[in-house]
Amino acid sequence: MAEIGFSELSANVGSEVDGVDLGEAMSDSTLGRLVAELADRCVLLFRGQDITPAQLIDFSRRLGPLEEHVLSNFCLPGHPEIFVVSNIIENGKHVGAFGGSKQYHSDLAYHDKPSMGSVFHCLECPEEGGETSIVSMSAAYDALPQERREWLCKQRAVFDYVWYYEQAHHDRPKLTEEQKRRVPPVGHPAVRTHPVNGRPSLFLSEVWVRQFEGTSDEESQEILAEILEFATKPEFTYVHAWTPGDVLIWDNRNSIHKACPFDEQNTRRRMHRTTIKGTAPYFESTA
Numbered sequence: 447m448a449e450i451g452f453s454e455l456s457a458n459v460g461s462e463v464d465g466v467d468l469g470e471a472m473s474d475s476t477l478g479r480l481v482a483e484l485a486d487r488c489v490l491l492f493r494g495q496d497i498t499p500a501q502l503i504d505f506s507r508r509l510g511p512l513e514e515h516v517l518s519n520f521c522l523p524g525h526p527e528i529f530v531v532s533n534i535i536e537n538g539k540h541v542g543a544f545g546g547s548k549q550y551h552s553d554l555a556y557h558d559k560p561s562m563g564s565v566f567h568c569l570e571c572p573e574e575g576g577e578t579s580i581v582s583m584s585a586a587y588d589a590l591p592q593e594r595r596e597w598l599c600k601q602r603a604v605f606d607y608v609w610y611y612e613q614a615h616h617d618r619p620k621l622t623e624e625q626k627r628r629v630p631p632v633g634h635p636a637v638r639t640h641p642v643n644g645r646p647s648l649f650l651s652e653v654w655v656r657q658f659e660g661t662s663d664e665e666s667q668e669i670l671a672e673i674l675e676f677a678t679k680p681e682f683t684y685v686h687a688w689t690p691g692d693v694l695i696w697d698n699r700n701s702i703h704k705a706c707p708f709d710e711q712n713t714r715r716r717m718h719r720t721t722i723k724g725t726a727p728y729f730e731s732t733a
């Protein structure tokens with residue numbers, strides 16, 4: 447295997463990885479370097495990856511056990527570990543999740559054990575638009591005023607999937623009672639410690655966060671909007687313009703991401719995503 451190398455994609459977010467073919471077996475030492483780099487940079491990019499769904503799953507499993515998504519109707523047939531994100535309609539049906547994710551979030555943050563990370567393989571994408579924008583929530587946290595950081599360190603945020611889905615996704619099928627039962631509201635520390643490098647990060651998003659515990663929905667939404675307006679400034683952000691064959695991994699423990707708009711009527715975008723299981727967020731004060 448060629449020598450592994452990293453190059454920065456932006457000041458605070460993202461490293462491009464050279465010298466790795468994700469379709470080949472990977473040594474533990476290479477894997478360890480990727481895990482450390484991902485924790486520090488939030489995002490890893492591998493270009494030119496011509497890999498099968500099975501190879502994507504095999505590589506993803508090296509990072510941890512995989513989730514099967516609550517929206518099982520959008521999983522790849524025969525591969526429940528792969529969640530399809532696409533605007534494509536085949537035989538009158540959407541082949542993947544569509545119309546969502548245009549607001550900043552980290553995947554499965556509404557679970558008691560949110561996803562550790564997500565691996566995205568680009569199969570088709572428009573020539574313009576459809577980028578993915580990713581924010582380093584550790585860089586944003588570091589740059590907040592001290593008073594705000596101290597307040598946030600004492601907060602727990604309530605993530606409520608059903609509350610959000612019912613007001614935002616009128617274009618998607620209604621959730622079944624069984625699906626609702628699987629995603630009750632959950633509270634997480636608003637600042638979490640990264641288990642690999644120990645850095646604190648904001649753990650908030652534009653979706654699902656209903657309130658800070660003990661604060662009204664209305665007041666919570668005002669505070670949340672103010673914090674996220676600060677966090678999503680360009681200096682904490684990397685915007686990835688996709689090319690087919692790109693594999694992008696993002697760390698859901700210290701970043702949020704969203705898809706940018708594109709011409710959904712006249713162009714095709716198709717991505718395969720695996721979602722790595724995570725552990726319960728915690729915060730360890732370093733003060």
Ligand SMILES: [Fe+2]
Nearest residue numbers: 547551552553
């Ligand atoms: Fe996502």
